[in-house]
Amino acid sequence: MTDPDPVVDRLIDAGATVATAESITAGRLGARLTDGAGASSAYLGGVITYATEVKISVLGVPEALVDDHGVISAECARAMAESVRTMMGSTYGVSTTGVAGPDTQEDQPVGTVFVAVAGADGTDVRRLALDGDRMEIQKQTVAEAMSALTAVVDAEERSAAGR
Template structure:
């Protein structure tokens, strides 16, 4: 598809549009791994026309054991800290990046409610991005009900990705398998 066609067909109001456009222009790919957002992040990304050029796919690993078996989070980390943890978020992002063969991996984990989980409060969310220059994680303390927390987690995950994509110098070639720069 022609770049001009893809730009014109992307919804202007989508929080994912700018970062998808930038990844498309750079020829870089993205994968997602979601827990509390349960597919909302992937849905926000795939609503952008032309995204098939950059979106490799994603995993929804709602059950804790699937975080290990599908996304590659170390079982000992999950046993020691539980699924709502910054290092788990990092492992999810790295696992998605590696398992989907993407330049960027984006992950969400947290407590959407209505009740606390394993001593973690409702609204505690971690979003993480893994990319060619390493991994970043951000803690979020979100207010509101379940739907609001999940929606805000999607927006914040996309914001973190956009920030990290800007950090990698423009014009630099990146290995699509995630091994770093070429």
């Protein structure tokens, strides 16, 4: 058995939970969060919304948002993270959406990725420009999502300590 990722350990220690809404990573982020023993104490579950219509019908991403901004956008990543957090009743919601290739999508180049983390203090969205083949872009996206989750947990811990 492997040890949980340090951020998962921190979530467990704090009694906090996380849920995922994945598109570009197609479940890889959920798998990463559950690599270590004890992860079930922090990871509630995830939704893989690879198709646009599933983002709308399952996560409730507004169709008007998709029409105005597309699914490869900060706005869509934000809506996905906030929706999965609400849906699962988790402390944090993390989303991934982007273009892994080989072709562009919505006029966005391959490697354009958005990662969002929703928490009690709001939602942090990161735009990434990644290089590599499909698998490499997906792996980098998972790593960036873990980094973004860690940053939000850090910020919320500092905020709570200052209250």
